[in-house]
Amino acid sequence: MAKEKKIKPSKETPSGFIDRKEKELLIRDFVISNIKEVMIKYGFQYLETPSFEYTDSIGKFLPDKDRPGEGVFSFKDENKWLSLRYDLTAPLARYVAKNYNEIPKPFKRYQLGTVWRNEKPGPGRFREFLQFDADYVGTKNPQADAELCILLAETLSKCGLDKNEFIIRVSNRKCFFGLLDFLEIKNENQRIAAVRAVDKYERIGIEGVKSLLGKGRTDKSGDFTKGAELNKKQIDGIVAYIKENSLYDEERENFKGSARFAPLAVWDDLSPLYSEGIRELGGFFGLTELSEYKDQIVYSPTLVRGIEYYTGTTFEANLLFKVKNQKGKEIEFGSVGGGGRYDNLINRFGNLDVPCTGVSFGLDRLVFALMQKKDFKIKSVKPVVICIFDQKNIENYFGILNKLRSSNISSEIYPGEGKLKKQMEYANKIQSPCVIFYGDDEIKKGEVKLRNLKTGEELSIKIENLVNEIRKII
RNA sequence: GCACGAGUAGCUCAGUUGGUUAGAGCAGCGGUUUGUGGAACCGAAGGUCGGCAGUUCGAAUCUGCCCUCGUGUACCA
Secondary structure, three states, X not given: OOOOOOXXXXXXXXXOOOOOOXXXXXXXXXXXXXXXXXXXXXXXXXXXXXXXXXXXXXXXXXXXXXXOOXXXXXXXXXXXXXXXXXXXXXXXXXXXXHOOOOOXXXXXXXXXXXXXXXXXXXXXXXXXXXXXXXXXXXXXXXXXXXXXXXXXXHHHHHOOOOHHHEEEEEEEHHHHHHHHHHOOOOOHHHHHHHHHHHHOHHHHHXXXXXXXXXXXXXXXXXXXXXXXXXXXXXXXXXXXXXXXXOOEOOOOOOEOOOOOOOOOHHHOOOOHHHHHHHHHHHHHHHHHXXXXXXXXXXXXXXXXXXXXXXXXXXXXXXXXXXXXXXXOOEEOOOEEEEEEEEOOOOHHHOOOOOOEEEEEEEHHHHHHXXXXXXXXXXXXXXXXXXXXXXXXXXXXXXXXXXXXXXXXXXXXXXXXXXXXXXXXXXXXXXXXXXXXXXXXXXXXXXXXXXXXXXXXXXXXXXXXXXXXXXXXXX
16 A cells, blocks of 8 residues: 655755846846946957866866866866856956967956856855956056946946945055065965955954954854964054054944045055055056046955955955845845956966956846845836637737737737636736737727726727827836 | 754744644635626645654654755855
8 A cells, every 4th residue: 555655856946056037137137238338338348258168277276186176066078177167267367378369468358157156155145146257458557457446336336326335445465465574474374364354354343353363263153263373463563554444443333434545654665565555556546536436446455355366456346235135134245246456367378477457246146236226126018918708809819919019019818718807817917017808899899998907997999099008008 | 164043835934741634824726707807705725744764652843864945154266
């Protein structure tokens, strides 16, 4: 009597992969069309590279490793490892190295594409997402960095963010490394730990940073993070630097306002590297000050992005409003985009001295945030529904359908089977603006009945007037 | 990766100290209305209680392991 065991296939999407519905896709389309417009205006070329690359072309994975490291999706094809791209910068470096003789110098390109990361998903973070990149290849000019920030600001602004809803924080790696030199922090592990600690300042506060620079910190979930174990003098030096330079007060409650680039005299000549960073920032801000986004692009010395390959200017766009998840709970949202200068990425292919700078952002996160703005509405067109009364009159229904579609009105004959009530429920469900009744009675009179589904209003009209009447409703 | 929390119908959830046949609201389906949606009423249906193993006479409930989701943290090319 053993009952046959039903084995049902899973209805779930793989972890970190999601279905995306029309509302989100329409906003994404809107964002994409704005990005393209801005890119054309700024003179960038459109490029597309494949989803898969040879693992060693885009990764930092050791050839002796049997399998590419965690973080990427890979498989072995014949004898070579292939990986799905995890960003658009690495494929760009590969493309530039391959086509170095043909491309203009400098080379400006933009790219939109899906990227994949095999890592734990978080709020607003998935394992498959759409990324946008714009890069300058082959120029050291700070004008390039400045333009990227301006175009980032313009893009966000065009996509519906007010100027007081976002900020682009700018820093230069050389400044912070200069400070570390001055404080005689030479151990590479300590330097990295210090960078990461300072990068968290705005989230965990000055005391949190102190703990991370010292012995370590226990977060509110009870998890312990090991610290950099610097000495007191070194910690005090970094803390003083943060206090002098931070855009926020110590409680991180109040934004001190738009900080103009004006490094304090006391920090001058800290170290040669520091001065070089300051000079580069001077060139950068000289240009952004001339832009209409000068108030949104601010100096923020505590910004030190985690990405390893950055060599100079770095920047990051943050939203200034709170973002909630589906359950209405506020979440740590992080940045919507960022970038910086990477002058050494292409020389590993043997093309020496190709300085680059680029910006990238994940469209999904921006879309996620935009969806929460109450005043943000994207119009979506829904079809007028022609109801079916009797299959024998199907030619009449098609007559109306053709008339509407040739007038470019989204329309359909009810695609299912069922009574009028069911048809009305369908039309209501898909948010159709109106339905058309064209039964025996109407056909005899040469009229159609048009029911407005928003108001419930119903009027009988001559067929010739149908298109005009519908245009009034939609 | 680490930590905390959660997983019961399509969705949101209830389910007592372990005790017959696991409940509700909403959605869906059928009907009241064979030509009128968003309201009401009636009816029927819908469940391997995340999975596997264990304890027990008996497990949605207790234990262990695993999976998935959420949040934080770490990492982030």
